[in-house]
Amino acid sequence: MHSLVAESLVLCSTTNFDTSRLxxxxxRVRNLEYKTVRLAASPELLTExxxxxxxxxxxxxxxxxxxxxxxxxxxxxxxxxxFTRTTPSVPPIYSPEQWKERTDGCTLHELGPISNICANWGxxxxxxxxxxxxxxxxxxxxxxxxSEAIEFLDCAIETIxxxxxxxxxxxxxxxxxxxxxxxxxxxxxxxxxxxTFHEALQSLRLMHAVxxxxxxxxxGLGRIDQYLWPYLKEDLENHLLDIAGAEELLAEFFIxxxxxxxxxxxxxxxxxxxxxxxxGQTQDxxxxxxxxxxxxxRVALYTNMIDPKVNLRITENTELSLLTLATELTRRGxxxxxxxxxxxxxxxxxxxxxxxxxxxxxxxxxxxEFIIPGKGMEVVNIGAVSMPLAADQAIRAGLxxxxxxxxxxxxxxxxIGEQVRxxxxxxxxxxxxxxxxxxxLMDGCLEAGRDLSFGLKYNNYGIHGAASxxxxxxxxxxxxxxFIEKSVEPExxxxxxxxxxxxxEALQDRLLHEAPKTGNDPEADELLVTLFDALADACDxxxxxxxxxxxxxxxxxxxxxxxxxxxxxxxxxxxPIGATADGRKKGEFFSANLAPSPQAQVRGPISVLQAFSRxxxxxxxxxxxxxxxxxxxxxxDPEGLEKCAMLVHIFAKLGxxxxxxxxxxxxxxxxAREHPERHRNLIVRVWGWSGYFCELGPEYQExxxxxxxxxx
Amino acid sequence: xxxxxxFDIREFTVHxxxxxxxxxxxxxxxLRCSWCQNPExxxxxxxxxxxxxxxxxVGKLYTSEQLSSILNRQASILSDNGGGVTFSxxxxxxxxxxxxxxxxxxxxxxxxxxxxxxxxxxxxxxVVQRCDLVYxxxxxxxxxxxxxxxxxxxxxxxxxxxxxxxxxxxxxxxxPLIPGVTDTDENxxxxxxxxxxxxxxxxxxxxxxxxxAGGKYSALRKQFCPTYDERRPVHVDLDVFETAGVxxxxxxxxxx
Numbered sequence: 024m025h026s027l028v029a030e031s032l033v034l035c036s037t038t039n040f041d042t043s044r045l046x047x048x049x050x051r052v053r054n055l056e057y058k059t060v061r062l063a064a065s066p067e068l069l070t071e072x073x074x075x076x077x078x079x080x081x082x083x084x085x086x087x088x089x090x091x092x093x094x095x096x097x098x099x100x101x102x103x104x105x106f107t108r109t110t111p112s113v114p115p116i117y118s119p120e121q122w123k124e125r126t127d128g129c130t131l132h133e134l135g136p137i138s139n140i141c142a143n144w145g146x147x148x149x150x151x152x153x154x155x156x157x158x159x160x161x162x163x164x165x166x167x168x169x170s171e172a173i174e175f176l177d178c179a180i181e182t183i184x185x186x187x188x189x190x191x192x193x194x195x196x197x198x199x200x201x202x203x204x205x206x207x208x209x210x211x212x213x214x215x216x217x218x219t220f221h222e223a224l225q226s227l228r229l230m231h232a233v234x235x236x237x238x239x240x241x242x243g244l245g246r247i248d249q250y251l252w253p254y255l256k257e258d259l260e261n262h263l264l265d266i267a268g269a270e271e272l273l274a275e276f277f278i279x280x281x282x283x284x285x286x287x288x289x290x291x292x293x294x295x296x297x298x299x300x301x302x303g304q305t306q307d308x309x310x311x312x313x314x315x316x317x318x319x320x321r322v323a324l325y326t327n328m329i330d331p332k333v334n335l336r337i338t339e340n341t342e343l344s345l346l347t348l349a350t351e352l353t354r355r356g357x358x359x360x361x362x363x364x365x366x367x368x369x370x371x372x373x374x375x376x377x378x379x380x381x382x383x384x385x386x387x388x389x390x391x392e393f394i395i396p397g398k399g400m401e402v403v404n405i406g407a408v409s410m411p412l413a414a415d416q417a418i419r420a421g422l423x424x425x426x427x428x429x430x431x432x433x434x435x436x437x438x439i440g441e442q443v444r445x446x447x448x449x450x451x452x453x454x455x456x457x458x459x460x461x462x463x464l465m466d467g468c469l470e471a472g473r474d475l476s477f478g479l480k481y482n483n484y485g486i487h488g489a490a491s492x493x494x495x496x497x498x499x500x501x502x503x504x505x506f507i508e509k510s511v512e513p514e515x516x517x518x519x520x521x522x523x524x525x526x527x528e529a530l531q532d533r534l535l536h537e538a539p540k541t542g543n544d545p546e547a548d549e550l551l552v553t554l555f556d557a558l559a560d561a562c563d564x565x566x567x568x569x570x571x572x573x574x575x576x577x578x579x580x581x582x583x584x585x586x587x588x589x590x591x592x593x594x595x596x597x598x599p600i601g602a603t604a605d606g607r608k609k610g611e612f613f614s615a616n617l618a619p620s621p622q623a624q625v626r627g628p629i630s631v632l633q634a635f636s637r638x639x640x641x642x643x644x645x646x647x648x649x650x651x652x653x654x655x656x657x658x659x660d661p662e663g664l665e666k667c668a669m670l671v672h673i674f675a676k677l678g679x680x681x682x683x684x685x686x687x688x689x690x691x692x693x694x695a696r697e698h699p700e701r702h703r704n705l706i707v708r709v710w711g712w713s714g715y716f717c718e719l720g721p722e723y724q725e726x727x728x729x730x731x732x733x734x735x
Numbered sequence: 736x737x738x739x740x741x742f743d744i745r746e747f748t749v750h751x752x753x754x755x756x757x758x759x760x761x762x763x764x765x766l767r768c769s770w771c772q773n774p775e776x777x778x779x780x781x782x783x784x785x786x787x788x789x790x791x792x793v794g795k796l797y798t799s800e801q802l803s804s805i806l807n808r809q810a811s812i813l814s815d816n817g818g819g820v821t822f823s824x825x826x827x828x829x830x831x832x833x834x835x836x837x838x839x840x841x842x843x844x845x846x847x848x849x850x851x852x853x854x855x856x857x858x859x860x861x862v863v864q865r866c867d868l869v870y871x872x873x874x875x876x877x878x879x880x881x882x883x884x885x886x887x888x889x890x891x892x893x894x895x896x897x898x899x900x901x902x903x904x905x906x907x908x909x910x911p912l913i914p915g916v917t918d919t920d921e922n923x924x925x926x927x928x929x930x931x932x933x934x935x936x937x938x939x940x941x942x943x944x945x946x947x948a949g950g951k952y953s954a955l956r957k958q959f960c961p962t963y964d965e966r967r968p969v970h971v972d973l974d975v976f977e978t979a980g981v982x983x984x985x986x987x988x989x990x991x
Contacts, residue, residue, distance in 0.1 A: 627746025723950035
């Protein structure tokens with residue numbers, strides 16, 4: 024109750040519309056009321072697929088058609104943007120035995136279906152599905168002799184017809200309920216190009232939801248403030264809509280993205296890749312920020328839900344007022360917006376073979392990987408190089424053989440190369456299933472008569488360089504204590520690591536507190552640069568990934584920083600790496616994304632940004648954010664908010680690539696209380712002082728927690 | 736070259752002065768305020784803090800060159816963003832010679848001194864003349880009460896305050912509001928009266944007491960012995976300052 028009151032107070036200051044109608048919608052989503060309209064079961068497809076002896080592409084198309092047909096139109100009386108998913112799951116199109124046979128000897132990416140890409144939503148909206156259908160038919164006539172193309176195009180048309188039929192049934196339901204506005208809109212879209220902002224949002228809602236129904240996941244939405252802006256601009260100019268009315272529609276669209284998200288697969292609930300990208304530049308390098316950019320952030324502040332996940336493209340010239348507004352969103356503790364720096368990302372994409380015209384239009388995949396809407400069938404997450412493993416093996420081998428530090432570094436580089444080669448090799452028989460409906464939404468598939476699974480303009484792979492700071496710190500400790508100071512004998516360090524530092528506490532203390540650390544000391548930062556250069560070299564050495572693409576190195580960790588420490592879930596082996604030379608004991612966490620090691624106490628965000636600004640980002644274009652946690656007290660007053668916006672500006676000015684700011688949340692505090700070793704850097708500020716949360720007495724921790732529980 | 740003992744260097748301290756700042760915490764303080772929240776700032780020598788996440792030594796010796804080189808690495812970022820460096824503690828003036836040498840190596844960085852004002856006048860002048868802004872704590876105007884709650888006489892503090900007003904350096908008076916101790920009508924009125932004509936005063940910041948003040952004591956094996964009732968609500972009175980013509984605000988929020 025308390026939080027609802029507090030929230031509604033904030034609402035008044037962010038959005039301009041009367042929120043009562045959408046407050047009720049939000050409440051329904053949060054209470055999972057939409058689940059009650061779900062059907063008991065999804066359609067069964069195997070029987071008919073077998074009976075008709077359907078090919079894989081035809082099964083994929085049939086799946087979309089049957090799922091659309093099975094949808095029972097549901098419109099809540101207060102809705103103006105409709106579609107609520109009622110099919111509870113995506114049924115299989117092959118039996119488990121058939122699936123095993125079909126995929127035998129091949130590598131599937133994650134769950135199998137095409138995922139983690141972004142459609143050219145702007146293009147599909149502006150054409151309308153009927154025009155896409157006409158293009159398909161035209162190509163069909165041109166390629167009459169090409170049976171594979173004919174089959175693909177027939178499949179694509181089958182899915183288009185299914186979506187149009189679903190829209191028609193929703194229109195009928197709206198009419199039956201006397202909702203003529205909704206009915207009128209659905210009689211037009213997604214068949215035809217939208218005439219208004221409202222029609223555009225409705226069209227997008229339906230077309231996007233159907234992608235999920237085809238078994239795809241991590242379905243991004245791309246640069247909504249660019250491709251939806253023409254519709255809104257015209258409405259505003261024609262006085263069909265005012266700002267408040269537009270906000271209300273956009274908010275309803277955002278809420279709708281949360282209705283069905285419990286049905287979406289992901290590593291964790293909420294890991295569903297419904298990203299939007301805001302801001303950035305136009306093709307000729309002008310600022311692309313418009314009224315809709317601001318509006319989308321204001322609306323996200325109002326909705327305060329995990330979807331869509333907001334990304335913001337900035338440069339050092341981005342207005343501080345926009346950054347301050349975005350910082351308001353950070354304050355909510357949802358972990359977005361995530362910022363990317365156009366001045367760094369675009370040149371990196373161009374340097375990696377992207378046409379400048381495409382590079383300027385980049386968005387992100389589910390997490391942070393830079394991709395081009397409509398033009399990329401990229402697999403940006405084929406795996407992660409374990410940087411700590413590469414360094415640890417080199418350190419152990421090099422010290423045992425009494426080698427120089429340069430030799431240890433060379434071994435590290437070789438280990439990274441070997442891991443990259445292994446990962447690429449494991450994807451040499453990648454099997455991408457046909458995706459006829461997704462192909463409708465991409466550039467060139469209908470025009471060429473080819474399913475997107477055969478590849479699009481960009482077909483690169485991405486590899487994360489995981490837990491990099493921990494690796495750099497281990498190397499830095501060895502260089503500093505063993506080779507420069509010569510105060511630790513190689514054998515002593517090896518024994519200490521083998522003993523997990525038990526009986527070697529004094530040495531561990533020196534490794535932890537005297538040795539240079541990434542984020543604090545240039546000596547360690549420099550080694551981090553070396554590690555990523557090695558990763559980039561290894562990726563460059565893979566001329567062709569087997570799909571006509573390259574391998575892109577990145578700086579993220581995804582879930583690998585946990586898996587590298589604890590082993591992959593379900594894998595009962597011991598943690599793959601024992602104690603490491605940076606003083607970390609076996610089982611303790613590694614660094615995630617670009618962040619200092621959890622064991623290192625760093626001075627703060629300026630040093631961290633300076634450290635990570637040194638990377639050669641032109642060679643590293645798979646993305647991966649600098650990740651920082653800020654205390655909620657930073658955001659306590661307008662001055663703090665503005666300073667946080669200035670911090671984002673510093674990020675851009677220093678030439679860093681990507682940034683994710685998190686605010687300390689209650690769950691973090693609770694976890695810190697249970698597992699202080701994971702949160703040594705967690706700072707809470709109380710009155711005129713800052714303290715490390717884990718160093719406070721239990722009663723004081725309780726106090727801080729209570730403050731988060733009950734507000735101020 | 737001078738050396739000094741530092742117990743923390745912390746960046747992006749948004750409540751320690753204008754713009755983007757880095758705060759250096761100098762170790763050692765002559766005062767023993769019973770509400771002190773930074774007990775690791777009291778002793779001038781390094782000591783061990785032990786807590787559930789392990790042991791660490793607080794306090795590290797830096798030469799003035801080592802410290803200034805860390806700060807100078809980010810000087811342009813701090814300056815470009817309206818900020819600079821804040822020296823806090825402990826009581827930074829307890830290491831005045833070191834502090835002055837560090838400040839002299841900082842180029843054009845904006846420098847803020849956060850002080851209790853308790854120092855020999857010569858040390859006070861020597862450091863303050865190198866500052867762009869001073870945060871000056873005023874706790875209790877009554878001498879006996881000051882001795883009782885902070886362990887020291889307030890006359891050197893009051894003398895330095897008048898020195899400060901003569902030095903043409905802008906300053907902010909900071910008043911920790913300790914329930915029943917510093918937040919009384921008499922004390923606040925005395926402070927308002929004591930500062931309202933001082934030249935260079937920007938404003939008074941009131942810092943309401945927060946009950947987590949004693950949080951770090953157990954890690955240092957020290958006893959937290961407040962000379963007041965922690966549970967008593969803080970009395971925040973802006974009027975007494977405003978009627979005296981003194982600009983006043985409550986710093987940050989209650990939690991700051």
